[in-house]
Amino acid sequence: MYCHPCTGSCRALDNAQDLVYNDRKVTFTEGVMILELNEEQKILQKNARDFMEREIIPIADEYDRKYHPMPKDIALGLLKKLVPLGYVGSTLPPEHGGQGLDLISYAVLGEELAKAYVSLGMIVLIQDGGVLPILVAHGTPEQKAKYIPQIMSLEKISCFCLTEPDVGSGARDLTTTAVLNGDHYIVNGTKTWITNGGIADLAVVFASTDRSKGARGISALLVDKDESPFTTRELPKLGCRSCPTSELNFEDCRVPRSNLIGTEGSAYLLALSELAKLRVAVGIGALGLAQASIEAAIKYARERKQFGRPIGSFQLIQEMIADMAMMTDAARFLCWRALYLTGKGEVCWKEASMAKAYSTEMAVLVTSKAIQVHGAYGISEEYPVERYFRDARTLTFPDGATQIQKLIIGRELLGISAFV
Template sequence: MEVPEHKEIRELARRFLSERGGALRAYEEEEAFPWPLVEEMAELGFLGVFVPEALGGAGLDFFAYLALLEEMGGWASLRSVLSVQQSLVLTPLLAYGTEAQKARYVPRLARGEVLGAFALTEPEAGSDAASLKTRARREGDFYVLEGQKTFISHANVAEVFLVFAKTDPEKGAKGITCFLVERGDGVKTSPLKGKLGLRAADTGMVFLDGVRVPKDRVLGKEGEGFRIALSTLDTGRISLAAGAVGLMQRALDLSLAYAGERKQFGKPIAQFQLVQEHLAAMKLDLEAARLLTYRAAWKKVKGEPYTLEASLAKLFASEAANRVAYRAIQVHGGYGFFEEYEVARLYRDARILTLYEGTSEVQKLIIGAHLTGVRAFA
């Protein structure tokens, strides 16, 4: 059962979307980052929901964060900003950062004064993240980073980057370290345009050419980076599942409204059995995904292992979102094929959910490893 704080943040998000959600279309069309909307979300406290008030956040719980992501899920380019900032950047900072690191970065990130990025993926290291090529060599009190990252959310708008690099290539995954790198350290970036969905969300490449990072900006311990990445992705998968739930809810709401208004053969199409079949299947996927998401979140907040539950939620919710978006197009018929109707954007935005933060295939391997005790990959 939701507590008043959860209901309040849902209502705040609904008011924001009612007043400003329509403005996203112009940014989507231009593939431009919606800075004004992001700044407004920051003013509402949306970028630091579960961050303690003492560190500049709203001081709410993880379920309040999921409630916000659900409400924002139908506007995926905006939801993405919230997920990256909080699940992928603030979560590991709060969990592994020193007091000095937290004081330096968390308040500014939580208030939305700066954006952060999670720089793990590389051109030759996607699902096989442990094979990354970026290197970090020690030079006195600094590390010098060399390499490049790709498909990085917030690459061109972030000021703070969590960069994963190998400090000891001979140790494989155990030789990976996470660094807190600032754009001013010499980071170069370039945008990646032409995405199928999330067209207003920033994505790009990150170039590290002799970037010098002070030793006190290692997050966690040297060699602990891969563990930090995996634990962060567990949280990220829950947040993506919540966003998928929100996308499904939006698709269902739009489909119900359209089915009640659109008439064929002299009556609303909502009266036709096959249209009702679509709507029923959408509702089933939505509610099943929501329950899996909240089950994973409950284990997380109780401090129990939740990797399996996070993968189950992410796998089901992301695949279900694609099914629901497909059915929403079917309910809208030919009109759903045109960008004038919002379901077209939902259909495009749903597709990425099965790919980033671990493909559906990777989730199946994680689940299989938990079931059998045998890993399909090293």
């Protein structure tokens, strides 16, 4: 989704018109672009949905309870099943072995996977969108030739290492260092809350190569665990429990100079750009959770009877489900708008942060309402809605917490930064 323009899923019109999504007509009212699922995208959606219902949904609750986190061999087995559907290298051009999908197709795939099992969706998100786009856009020919095929084939699982124990969203203040010594950088530091960290073979590590330059001294290195070993520690968490989330420690880790991405000091803006794209992807994950919650609530409200009638016939239940649907559709439009702007090649800090902040907070509310529709059964592991709620709350943190997103939105609107 990250580098490629729309390929036919968007069309320019003067006024907002109808959009077909999931066989429903809704309206996209932002700007002059109208989004509509074409026949290929509908087929893609159906194939993904059928696969999830057959292969992933039946095991999601069991795996969520069993794997904290998912072992590498289990994760690889599931990833290999997803590759034919276009989940790895989804938007990369065919010359790099990718599917060349447009951004809306990417969103459709992401939402269907998150509906089924968002822990698996987060593993895929980083394998598909954490390192590959950076290599395509900024890697040397040698780096591309070596690592893109290995990531695409799942020979190497990848991760994106920016956050540190004392540095969350303030990327300019990184304490991890990379000191050039002959033909190698010596990397020292700790990264934390790294998705896929515990199972990763390849990491993009952001480190300071010149502390005196602040943000202009931050560089990015490809750290191949086979040649540059590092240690990991798993971080148990509330939601997305099956997704490996780890602390990575680099102690005098020798990384070949040839593994520098771009030039020294060029990685700060690269990191911010990738974060903006990943934020929209996390928003899409939240959409999947919300949509799954709506469908679970509707199913339960139709089947559960009180006073001789389905609880779905009660006004308060219908009000909750209506609220859930309205909030989810609104979030979908924010995500799709950010994708549209990304497809145009625009850097959309504000729109990406709006999509991430609103979608993840929306998912917390929607999943909570789904629990309420289920009553006391909603907090039982016999139903999936308690997992949806835990996963939704967890998604408010990756790639910048909600409060950080609001500061970005405020900065873009006011032209005044509140960051210190």
